[in-house]
Amino acid sequence: MSDEDSKIGTYHFVAEPFHVDFNGRLTMGVLGNHLLNCAGFHSTDRGFGMASLNEDNYTWVLSRLAIELDEMPYQYEEFTIQTWVENIYRLFTDRNFAIINKDGKKIGYARSVWAMINLATRKPADLLALHGGGIVDYICEEPCPIEKPSRIKVDTQEITSTLVAKYSDIDINGHVNSIRYIEHILDLFPLEMYKMKRIRRFEMAYVTESYYGDELSFIKQKVAEGEYHLEVKKNEQEVVCRSKVIFE
Amino acid sequence: MSDEDSKIGTYHFVAEPFHVDFNGRLTMGVLGNHLLNCAGFHSTDRGFGMASLNEDNYTWVLSRLAIELDEMPYQYEEFTIQTWVENIYRLFTDRNFAIINKDGKKIGYARSVWAMINLATRKPADLLALHGGGIVDYICEEPCPIEKPSRIKVDTQEITSTLVAKYSDIDINGHVNSIRYIEHILDLFPLEMYKMKRIRRFEMAYVTESYYGDELSFIKQKVAEGEYHLEVKKNEQEVVCRSKVIFE
Numbered sequence: 001m002s003d004e005d006s007k008i009g010t011y012h013f014v015a016e017p018f019h020v021d022f023n024g025r026l027t028m029g030v031l032g033n034h035l036l037n038c039a040g041f042h043s044t045d046r047g048f049g050m051a052s053l054n055e056d057n058y059t060w061v062l063s064r065l066a067i068e069l070d071e072m073p074y075q076y077e078e079f080t081i082q083t084w085v086e087n088i089y090r091l092f093t094d095r096n097f098a099i100i101n102k103d104g105k106k107i108g109y110a111r112s113v114w115a116m117i118n119l120a121t122r123k124p125a126d127l128l129a130l131h132g133g134g135i136v137d138y139i140c141e142e143p144c145p146i147e148k149p150s151r152i153k154v155d156t157q158e159i160t161s162t163l164v165a166k167y168s169d170i171d172i173n174g175h176v177n178s179i180r181y182i183e184h185i186l187d188l189f190p191l192e193m194y195k196m197k198r199i200r201r202f203e204m205a206y207v208t209e210s211y212y213g214d215e216l217s218f219i220k221q222k223v224a225e226g227e228y229h230l231e232v233k234k235n236e237q238e239v240v241c242r243s244k245v246i247f248e
Numbered sequence: 249m250s251d252e253d254s255k256i257g258t259y260h261f262v263a264e265p266f267h268v269d270f271n272g273r274l275t276m277g278v279l280g281n282h283l284l285n286c287a288g289f290h291s292t293d294r295g296f297g298m299a300s301l302n303e304d305n306y307t308w309v310l311s312r313l314a315i316e317l318d319e320m321p322y323q324y325e326e327f328t329i330q331t332w333v334e335n336i337y338r339l340f341t342d343r344n345f346a347i348i349n350k351d352g353k354k355i356g357y358a359r360s361v362w363a364m365i366n367l368a369t370r371k372p373a374d375l376l377a378l379h380g381g382g383i384v385d386y387i388c389e390e391p392c393p394i395e396k397p398s399r400i401k402v403d404t405q406e407i408t409s410t411l412v413a414k415y416s417d418i419d420i421n422g423h424v425n426s427i428r429y430i431e432h433i434l435d436l437f438p439l440e441m442y443k444m445k446r447i448r449r450f451e452m453a454y455v456t457e458s459y460y461g462d463e464l465s466f467i468k469q470k471v472a473e474g475e476y477h478l479e480v481k482k483n484e485q486e487v488v489c490r491s492k493v494i495f496e
Contacts, residue, residue, distance in 0.1 A: 187414035
């Protein structure tokens with residue numbers, strides 16, 4: 001194993017029956033869940049996971065996620081996710097992923113951007129100071145041939161739908177969980193869309209937290225054929241997150 | 249390994265961060281998903297799983313599910329599910345489960361009732377004739393000290409809430425998936441309820457299928473302190489499923 005290989009975490013999965021959509025393909029929400037779990041496994045194994053950070057009163061916060069795929073695993077198929085750290089800046093780190101199908105072929109990639117915050121002050125922490133700067137030892141040269149998360153702009157105020165955040169939306173921190181936004185956003189498209197097309201690229205930009213009982217309003221803007229920009233607001237005011245969905 | 253032990257399937261899990269609720273406890277929907285997966289693993293390993301049945305034009309249909317627990321696994325905790333076949337009748341089979349915590353203690357049990365149908369005719373199949381009657385060899389004497397699924401009666405017509413079945417509700421068969429009903433039903437209770445109490449027993453009775461675009465209406469009746477009977481109807485007519493939730 002080369003020095004670079006040892007910096008890559010490799011995790012195995014199977015596309016479970018209740019995790020696939022009506023096409024029999026893994027849903028984007030479940031893939032997102034697996035990616036975030038892999039980020040957790042990889043950082044925990046290297047001593048900077050959520051649990052050890054929480055002890056020191058810090059936590060990771062997901063800021064951006066971009067996923068681009070040639071295909072999604074089919075029901076009961078095995079697949080593999082690899083993850084590694086691409087860059088570490090003072091206030092952000094870039095973590096990338098490869099999604100590998102049952103035959104060992106890379107079928108997609110993902111990019112994520114994370115910050116670390118102090119749980120007491122909610123202020124961002126200096127990543128380069130973490131573990132005496134030891135975190136930079138994990139930077140890995142592995143290529144990730146998809147575009148970085150982009151700036152997402154929504155130019156309309158027209159609300160497509162609304163919902164109130166419920167029990168099953170809420171995570172252990174009392175926030176609507178990052179995966180639920182993905183599911184709610186993808187529910188804005190009709191089944192016909194998923195019959196004719198598939199999602200080639202999906203992006204999330206997490207802006208602020210929402211809570212139990214918040215009214216979430218969803219704004220969906222078509223910006224090109226198959227390309228949609230979306231915005232989620234809470235209580236008709238503050239932007240909670242934005243998303244970009246490109247079908248092909 | 250005794251003859252009875254060899255009939256029990258044992259599967260290991262961990263309570264993932266996006267699979268726990270605001271209390272940090274595994275959600276009932278995720279537990280249900282794991283139970284149904286274990287049923288699939290166990291039957292597939294013994295040659296009567298979904299995949300081999302589908303080849304012969306048959307499929308398993310879940311009719312009842314009852315889960316009773318002393319506690320739920322906490323975030324990041326490992327837990328184990330065991331499953332075995334209790335009985336096989338001509339048209340139904342009883343499959344039971346034990347849920348075992350990280351310390352090896354049994355913290356709960358579940359019971360399920362399944363039928364098999366012919367995919368072409370949608371008619372029930374004779375289980376005792378399956379594989380020349382070989383399925384009865386898997387009947388196991390393991391105890392399951394919780395009550396069988398009960399008859400659930402809802403005496404009101406008052407609708408608590410409605411929703412329209414969306415993309416993320418639909419499974420590979422084009423039906424609203426069994427786990428989504430659990431999530432939607434548990435979303436009928438306010439967060440306050442889950443702060444003060446926990447679910448001791450949860451039951452589902454699946455009656456008929458619903459589809460994309462169906463309007464699902466939810467009727468919730470309080471029948472005793474902490475005990476609720478629920479009914480889900482599609483398009484204000486046909487009963488899709490019923491549920492019983494007992495908080496303590």
